[in-house]
Amino acid sequence: MILVIDDDIAVRTSLKFLLKKEGHQVNTADSxxxxxxxxxxxxxxxxLMDMNFSLxxxxxxxxxxxxxxxxxQR
Incomplete structure (x- = not known):
């Protein structure tokens, strides 16, 4: 599973669409x-994650x- 972490819904949606299209299992998180x-x-x-969740x-x-x-994970 690929996890996309980004507070921007457009980024999450786009990456999820593209990765699923290539056959990957994708989950997303907005925070x-x-x-x-x-x-x-x-x-x-x-x-795949955003490094900034604020300004x-x-x-x-x-x-x-x-x-x-x-x-x-330990």
Whole structure:
């Protein structure tokens, strides 16, 4: 399963459409919280994610989410 994490519905929808068209199983999440719930249910083979979930463009939010995902997979 490929997990697409992005707060922009257009990005999520487009990527889901394109990846499904190529035969991939795709799940989406619109927030960090939703992403963690999805990952708790099924570990994705690949994660495509936005690094910013607010107006800040430092990528800090994405790095924090990656840390949480990694911590939960131990």
């Amino acid at each position: 960090q919280e939703t992403a963690l719930l999805v990952i708790h249910e099924e570990i994705p083979e690949l994660i 800040e463009t430092s990528g800090k939010e994405g790095i924090e989410l990656l840390k949480k995902i990694k911590k939960n």
